[in-house]
Amino acid sequence: MAKVKAGDIVKRLSYGGDLLFKVVEVYEDKNIALLKGINIRVLADAPLDDLVIPSKSEVREYKINLIKTYNECLERIYYRRELENERKLIRNNKEENGFFYMPARVLHLDGDEDYLEICLNTYKQLEIEAVGFNIAEKEQPKNIRSLLLEYAPDILVITGHDGLLKSAKDFNNVNSYRNSRFFIESVKEARKIQPSKDELIIFAGACQSYYEGLIKAGANFASSPHRVFIHALDPVMVIERVAFTPISKIISLKEAIEATITGTKGIGGIETRGKYREGLPRSPYE
Structure with a gap:
């Protein structure tokens, strides 16, 4: 061996x-x-x-399946956008009458460099304006304030890696988790800057994270209600729904969570307004 x-x-x-x-x-x-x-x-x-x-063939087949899952997620999103006429058709028609679209801005902190790259590429494919930083989970709380003040995002993603410790016996004890305490601290720091859950929308957590603690700290969406593993792209799938739901509407929690790869056992949240904004008139100088 x-x-x-x-x-x-x-x-x-x-x-x-x-x-x-x-x-x-x-x-x-x-x-x-x-x-x-x-x-x-x-x-x-x-x-x-x-x-x-x-074996190399096992790894190759595994990665092919990952790509297949990824593509299926994107296809569902594109199909939904076309079916609901949420963006392309509505936006094109309104642009002719002087309307313009103001995109939501995303700030994504990720403890994993590889996952961050995947997420940023996916944001780009989904036409979501995003900036990301690879910051170790334990360092994230120290960086939240300065990054929020510099980038003033509409949506904040705080993620990376997590997991229940082998010695864990109490799921409601933050010390039972590898990194949940850092995610919770980061959410609390963010809420000191912007307390409103509609002005700043926060997704926080990773695999098996302390869901209840994250929601109580001020997250709009978090993992993991049933302490299951979540997919690397689950945060992006939630954010896509937030970014393209009109600000005049409450996001459908059922639709937002069902759009993820993991589903309700891995992702949960609270009622939140969307971040899709339209403006009038469109500048002739753009």
């Missing part, structure tokens, strides 16, 4: 090998490795003897 090292792609025998992980660090003295999900926002410890390096 090949020796596992940092950067390797592995699967866990005890979990049936259905998920692939990337090795973040190996602790030889403890015979364990720290893993992060390839497509799920989780950090987990695993015994070295429980890890197997999959």
Whole structure:
């Protein structure tokens, strides 16, 4: 059996090998490795003897399935936009009469550089104006204030990796989670700057995060109600609904959550107004 090292792609025998992980660090003295999900926002410890390096064909097939899931999500969004006439047709008609569209601005903090890149590319494909920063979860609370003041976003995403600790016995204790305390602190810091849940819309959390704590701290949307893993793109799927729901309407929680890959077991939220704004007149100098 090949020796596992940092950067390797592995699967866990005890979990049936259905998920692939990337090795973040190996602790030889403890015979364990720290893993992060390839497509799920989780950090987990695993015994070295429980890890197997999959074949190249397994990794290729896994990544093909990820791309397929990603494309299916985008197709559903494009189909919904066309079917509901929410953007393209309505906007084009109104532009002829002098209306213009003011896009929502997104500030995305992500503890994972790879996931951040995927999310930013997806925002771009979905025509959502976004700026993102790769900031470790424990450092996020320290950076919230300055970033909010500099970028003045309409929507804030605070995410990265999380997970229940093996020793966890109390799901309502923030110390049972790897990074939930940092997400909660970040939400609280953001609410000091903008208390209104309609002026600044916040998505916070990752895999198995302390959902109730995040909502109480001031998040509009959070993970994970049933302490399940969430997909790397789940935050983006929620934000898309926020960005393209008119400000005069309350976002359909059912539609917003069902648009995610994980669904209601992984994502939840509270009633929130949309961020789609129209203006009049359109400047002749644009």
